[in-house]
Amino acid sequence: MANLKFTLTSYDPVYAVAPEVKIAESEVRAQALRWLELNHCKEGEKAKLTDQFVRSHVEELKSVDELLIFIRYNMYKDNREAQQLADQDVIIAKLAERLVEELPQQLVDECIYAARMRIDDAFRRGGITAADYCENNGITEEELIANVDAKAIQSLKEDSALAAMADHMNFTLEPEDFYAIIPGESIEEKAYKRRQIEADGRLAGMEEYALKTKALNYVMDNAMVKRVDDPSVDYVRYGDVSSVVQSAAAEYPEAFGM
Numbered sequence: 001m002a003n004l005k006f007t008l009t010s011y012d013p014v015y016a017v018a019p020e021v022k023i024a025e026s027e028v029r030a031q032a033l034r035w036l037e038l039n040h041c042k043e044g045e046k047a048k049l050t051d052q053f054v055r056s057h058v059e060e061l062k063s064v065d066e067l068l069i070f071i072r073y074n075m076y077k078d079n080r081e082a083q084q085l086a087d088q089d090v091i092i093a094k095l096a097e098r099l100v101e102e103l104p105q106q107l108v109d110e111c112i113y114a115a116r117m118r119i120d121d122a123f124r125r126g127g128i129t130a131a132d133y134c135e136n137n138g139i140t141e142e143e144l145i146a147n148v149d150a151k152a153i154q155s156l157k158e159d160s161a162l163a164a165m166a167d168h169m170n171f172t173l174e175p176e177d178f179y180a181i182i183p184g185e186s187i188e189e190k191a192y193k194r195r196q197i198e199a200d201g202r203l204a205g206m207e208e209y210a211l212k213t214k215a216l217n218y219v220m221d222n223a224m225v226k227r228v229d230d231p232s233v234d235y236v237r238y239g240d241v242s243s244v245v246q247s248a249a250a251e252y253p254e255a256f257g258m
Helices: 025-039 051-057 064-078 080-096 105-126 130-137 141-168 175-181 187-199 203-222
Strands: 015-017 224-226
Touching (some): 025 064, 051 064, 064 080, 080 203, 141 203
16 A cells, blocks of 8 residues: 555646635624724723724724725734635645546545544544534534544545645655644754654654645646636635735725835
8 A cells, every 4th residue: 555656637727616605794893893992992991893992092093994895804813814714725635636546445444443542532532422513513413424434535535635746846855845834943953853753663654744745836836716606706826825815005005004
């Protein structure tokens, strides 16, 4: 199993519709009130979402609309990681559809077994049973197991597709590729952990993970995406998009004190 090689039907950029992760407008308005109370209200004063209140309390802003633009922009910036993970799910799932080979049954069985063990361990650590979880989430235990198995198989397909891309691109690893996947506050700390991993005989596993991560970054950077499934909207190279939201600061510079 260690020498398995996978191939793809195509190594061209992935085209995908990756919807925007929405933040409810009610959450934006609630955050705007909290921001006003924390930063611009006197002790005991209650914030109001009115143009008059905003103008009288925030020098840089002239209306509720401008305040909400400012708050929304920053909330979406903070939400960027969630958006990136959602984008990754869509794009890599598309890549996995190109996998040529069937997954070996032994590999599938091992993957499913490990996934079921992880979920059982998570329940034990959380002090609940599978039955408790299912009751709380309105599903049967059979549905839970089916979901766990399906996610495990999908993850295995995606890993195999990334391995195929790394092999096709003949990626090699540089020190920074290892440092990118090793947690730590400094290069020295990361280098120490790498030496420990090597001493423990786990370097091959780390190299495999680093190669897949390099392939993941390559696929994501070159993917062509759009947020809506509309023929009139053009695809954009994902790596060229620095943020998943429009820059409200550029459109309303006065709202940001610029």
